[in-house]
Amino acid sequence: MTIQSREIRLKARPTGELTPDLFELTERAVAPPDDGEVRVRNLFMSVDPYMRGRMNDVESYTPPFALGEVLQGAAIGRVLESRAPGLAAGDLVTSNLGWREAFTAPPATLARVAASKVPPSYHLGVLGMPGLTAYVGVLDIAAMRAGETLFVSGAAGAVGSIAGQIARVTGCRVIGSAGSDDKVRWLVDDLGFDAAFNYRDVDLEAALSEHAPDGLDGYFDNVGYEHLQAAINHMNDFGRIAACGSIAGYNAATPGPGPNNLAFVVRKRLMIRGFLVGDHGDWRAPFAADMGRWLAQGSVRTRETVLEGIERAPEAFIGLFDGANIGKMLVRLAHED
Amino acid sequence: MTIQSREIRLKARPTGELTPDLFELTERAVAPPDDGEVRVRNLFMSVDPYMRGRMNDVESYTPPFALGEVLQGAAIGRVLESRAPGLAAGDLVTSNLGWREAFTAPPATLARVAASKVPPSYHLGVLGMPGLTAYVGVLDIAAMRAGETLFVSGAAGAVGSIAGQIARVTGCRVIGSAGSDDKVRWLVDDLGFDAAFNYRDVDLEAALSEHAPDGLDGYFDNVGYEHLQAAINHMNDFGRIAACGSIAGYNAATPGPGPNNLAFVVRKRLMIRGFLVGDHGDWRAPFAADMGRWLAQGSVRTRETVLEGIERAPEAFIGLFDGANIGKMLVRLAHED
Numbered sequence: 001m002t003i004q005s006r007e008i009r010l011k012a013r014p015t016g017e018l019t020p021d022l023f024e025l026t027e028r029a030v031a032p033p034d035d036g037e038v039r040v041r042n043l044f045m046s047v048d049p050y051m052r053g054r055m056n057d058v059e060s061y062t063p064p065f066a067l068g069e070v071l072q073g074a075a076i077g078r079v080l081e082s083r084a085p086g087l088a089a090g091d092l093v094t095s096n097l098g099w100r101e102a103f104t105a106p107p108a109t110l111a112r113v114a115a116s117k118v119p120p121s122y123h124l125g126v127l128g129m130p131g132l133t134a135y136v137g138v139l140d141i142a143a144m145r146a147g148e149t150l151f152v153s154g155a156a157g158a159v160g161s162i163a164g165q166i167a168r169v170t171g172c173r174v175i176g177s178a179g180s181d182d183k184v185r186w187l188v189d190d191l192g193f194d195a196a197f198n199y200r201d202v203d204l205e206a207a208l209s210e211h212a213p214d215g216l217d218g219y220f221d222n223v224g225y226e227h228l229q230a231a232i233n234h235m236n237d238f239g240r241i242a243a244c245g246s247i248a249g250y251n252a253a254t255p256g257p258g259p260n261n262l263a264f265v266v267r268k269r270l271m272i273r274g275f276l277v278g279d280h281g282d283w284r285a286p287f288a289a290d291m292g293r294w295l296a297q298g299s300v301r302t303r304e305t306v307l308e309g310i311e312r313a314p315e316a317f318i319g320l321f322d323g324a325n326i327g328k329m330l331v332r333l334a335h336e337d
Numbered sequence: 338m339t340i341q342s343r344e345i346r347l348k349a350r351p352t353g354e355l356t357p358d359l360f361e362l363t364e365r366a367v368a369p370p371d372d373g374e375v376r377v378r379n380l381f382m383s384v385d386p387y388m389r390g391r392m393n394d395v396e397s398y399t400p401p402f403a404l405g406e407v408l409q410g411a412a413i414g415r416v417l418e419s420r421a422p423g424l425a426a427g428d429l430v431t432s433n434l435g436w437r438e439a440f441t442a443p444p445a446t447l448a449r450v451a452a453s454k455v456p457p458s459y460h461l462g463v464l465g466m467p468g469l470t471a472y473v474g475v476l477d478i479a480a481m482r483a484g485e486t487l488f489v490s491g492a493a494g495a496v497g498s499i500a501g502q503i504a505r506v507t508g509c510r511v512i513g514s515a516g517s518d519d520k521v522r523w524l525v526d527d528l529g530f531d532a533a534f535n536y537r538d539v540d541l542e543a544a545l546s547e548h549a550p551d552g553l554d555g556y557f558d559n560v561g562y563e564h565l566q567a568a569i570n571h572m573n574d575f576g577r578i579a580a581c582g583s584i585a586g587y588n589a590a591t592p593g594p595g596p597n598n599l600a601f602v603v604r605k606r607l608m609i610r611g612f613l614v615g616d617h618g619d620w621r622a623p624f625a626a627d628m629g630r631w632l633a634q635g636s637v638r639t640r641e642t643v644l645e646g647i648e649r650a651p652e653a654f655i656g657l658f659d660g661a662n663i664g665k666m667l668v669r670l671a672h673e674d
Contacts, residue, residue, distance in 0.1 A: 053604070060604050061574075061604055061605075224599060224600070228599070229595075237398075243599070243602045243603050244603065245603060246599065246600050246603065249600060255597040255598060255600070256597065257594030257595060257597055258566075258594060258595030258596045258597055258598070258599050259595045259599075260592040260593065260594055260595055261592060261595070262561060262565070262580070262583065262595050262596075263561070263583050263586060263592070264611075265580045265609060265610075265611035266580050266581065266582060266583065266611035266612070266613070267390070267397050267398055267611070267613075268398075268611065269610075269611050269612055269613060269616060270610070270611050271608065271609070271610040271611075272602060272608070272609040272610075273602075273606075273607070273608040273609075273610075274601075274602035274603035274604070274605065274606045274607050274608070275603070275606055276603070276604075276606055279606060
């Protein structure tokens with residue numbers, strides 16, 4: 001028996017700010033699985049800032065989305081039927097086949113998630129790619145050690161909120177920037193950041209002087225541009241900058257100027273290092289062990305902003321660049337109860 | 338018996354381009370050494386781009402030069418008389434007491450240079466701080482390996498010319514940029530660079546596309562700004578940038594914008610790392626051994642631009658920022674024969 005799957009296709013490429021008319025909602029019949037396939041109904045799909053780069057027609061570390069094709073991205077779903085070894089109906093699987101309600105695929109493209117009490121959506125956030133990104137960035141790239149000070153921009157986002165908490169658990173002092181007073185309160189009151197500020201309301205330089213009077217040893221950069229420039233001004237000698245993203249520029253039609261203070265990179269012996277989580281598969285096992293423990297202990301907390309229904313996926317994605325999310329932005333594609 | 342020493346003092350701080358009237362030539366009597374001191378006559382003094390930072394009234398890794406005081410910098414000289422253990426008349430010593438013809442000082446501030454056939458001036462260049470800077474930058478910071486491609490800016494300077502040759506000896510393909518056709522010919526014809534170009538005459542992006550069609554694995558940055566931006570555009574994944582200096586901005590009254598393409602730092606997983614040679618004392622012994630051998634073999638060559646007489650030290654220093662030097666810029670303070 002076929003089932004219906006609604007899907008989101010890329011209709012046109014953006015030239016700057018994202019608009020809903022770039023996306024098209026279509027519907028398709030998904031046949032039962034062939035031999036060697038499973039059929040999956042997605043429960044949640046993830047929207048992540050890196051997807052913005054795939055909307056441009058530029059070869060990068062991931063190929064561009066094809067015009068007129070269904071978009072892709074992380075999702076978690078339930079196996080409906082299996083005609084493949086290793087997966088059974090009822091299994092939870094993550095895939096890169098988001099932006100669609102259901103699909104058939106061979107098991108090699110899926111990862112089975114062991115049964116646990118953890119909500120399925122966590123595997124798209126704190127226990128998934130964003131969590132691992134935070135873990136690698138804080139502990140490997142920025143190499144934060146107890147007693148040091150870390151500044152996190154985009155600190156109320158999926159990656160930033162976990163990065164700050166990992167540093168805190170490691171014994172660091174943690175300062176976050178975010179784009180609303182609600183987010184700032186969440187960071188300090190619920191997540192235990194030592195300080196946070198609303199970058200829309202303050203002068204970045206003054207805020208860092210106030211909250212990091214002894215300077216920064218590490219900076220977890222999700223934002224770039226003015227944030228990066230201010231962080232460089234406040235870095236201590238031998239500081240490390242984990243370059244994770246630069247969301248402030250993703251929607252720009254032409255790139256803005258970079259920081260005017262790179263001379264400090266020499267004088268202070270700074271390291272700026274870009275990283276992509278996909279290169280750090282060897283960190284996956286220690287991450288899973290540590291993060292599982294931290295979540296169980298309550299020493300790392302997570303929060304989700306969930307929009308209901310695939311028709312809201314474009315809104316969820318566009319919202320990432322307006323700061324519409326607190327914590328992980330997700331779209332719920334099906335309810336289970 | 339006292340001897341006369343002419344010296345250069347800093348009369349005023351520059352606000353942008355350097356001019357001769359910022360410097361003042363004065364004369365002073367240097368008395369015989371006290372107990373525990375030696376008296377030294379300098380043979381050569383070095384002018385180096387980093388000194389430009391010390392002319393500003395800004396605390397950095399070295400304190401600012403004091404107004405009205407004699408400037409400082411690397412020099413090599415001959416001990417005239419010694420009243421201190423460990424040094425004898427006739428010994429060659431390096432010091433940080435350049436910009437003066439003679440001085441007295443305790444031995445702790447001096448480094449004795451073992452007698453050899455090497456011209457004394459080499460200890461201010463290929464065998465001194467510039468050579469070690471090149472060695473650390475290429476082999477430690479940029480971690481160049483045989484078969485990789487390195488781009489060196491300021492390639493005809495004291496550091497750049499050695500950096501390129503160290504990479505070549507290591508088995509790398511080396512591309513240099515310099516500011517005149519003479520320099521470009523020297524790099525390719527005499528030093529064995531695989532390619533070089535005159536950045537004043539070409540489009541940087543086009544030159545790198547032409548000379549590094551397979552991209553750059555490393556970039557030794559002496560220049561910053563447009564050079565850094567172009568290099569980032571041409572870096573391969575996991576490329577390393579050794580940030581040694583940014584001479585293009587040293588004379589700017591207000592800092593120019595940085596590279597507009599730092600998004601590539603993430604996408605290509607680039608590392609930009611600033612360094613100062615003073616932090617890498619543990620590289621001194623292997624450097625001395627390697628460079629001594631390379632010079633003896635003729636696999637590393639050096640060239641000097643020498644101005645005669647301390648009265649020309651300001652001209653030599655100002656000339657660094659106009660590209661007046663090929664290889665190491667030096668001022669000869671005394672002749673020996």
